Amino acid sequence: MQILPLFSKHKVVHFHKTDACLANNGISLDLQRLKCRVNFQALKFTPQIEALGNKLVHLLRDKGPFMALHLRYEMDMLAFSGCTQGCTAEEVKELKRTRYAFPWWREKEIVYEERRSQGLCPLTPEETSLVLQALGFDKDTQIYIASGEIYGSERRLATWRAAFPWIVS
Numbered sequence: 001m002q003i004l005p006l007f008s009k010h011k012v013v014h015f016h017k018t019d020a021c022l023a024n025n026g027i028s029l030d031l032q033r034l035k036c037r038v039n040f041q042a043l044k045f046t047p048q049i050e051a052l053g054n055k056l057v058h059l060l061r062d063k064g065p066f067m068a069l070h071l072r073y074e075m076d077m078l079a080f081s082g083c084t085q086g087c088t089a090e091e092v093k094e095l096k097r098t099r100y101a102f103p104w105w106r107e108k109e110i111v112y113e114e115r116r117s118q119g120l121c122p123l124t125p126e127e128t129s130l131v132l133q134a135l136g137f138d139k140d141t142q143i144y145i146a147s148g149e150i151y152g153s154e155r156r157l158a159t160w161r162a163a164f165p166w167i168v169s
Contacts, residue, residue, distance in 0.1 A: 060142065063142060064140065064142065066143070067137075067142070067143055067144070068144045068145075069143055069145060071125060071128060071147055072147065073122055073150050074149060075094075076098070077151075079096070080099065080105060081110070081115060081122075082111075083116065083120075083121035083122065084112050085112070085116060085121060086156070087151075087152065088152075091152065125150060126156070126160065128160065129159055129164065133163055137164070139163060140166060141166065143166060144168050145167065145169040
């Protein structure tokens with residue numbers, strides 16, 4: 001009964017620590033799958049947000065071809081996964097410190113090369129640029145980065161911006 005009055009007042013619920021559904025957290029796989037399914041089924045947009053989303057897509061289409069892309073290349077994702085391809089030595093140390101700062105992340109010592117060879121690392125921004133070029137995307141395609149700050153920021157996006165100048169984050 002404590003949540004209902006708050007939900008009635010604010011019309012929103014924040015699910016805390018549900019972003020890593022199949023994760024490095026010690027919860028059984030069956031429970032993690034259930035958590036993902038429940039969160040997905042519970043996700044509903046208000047009519048106002050849905051209308052705003054439709055308006056945004058219409059505006060984007062009027063400007064020409066576009067894509068929204070979530071790279072999964074934020075600091076927390078890289079720290080969690082141990083993926084450090086293209087990172088500087090200082091960035092690798094920072095990611096490891098971050099991994100140790102979260103006690104509920106089980107794995108602390110991660111062999112990056114093993115993860116990468118198993119396909120468990122996201123593509124780097126540079127690799128993503130190569131894939132988009134290989135798929136034939138035109139350099140004038142508008143690319144909207146639908147994620148948090150890209151780890152390594154402009155240094156990591158330089159190659160991508162050279163190939164696709166219409167990147168917006």
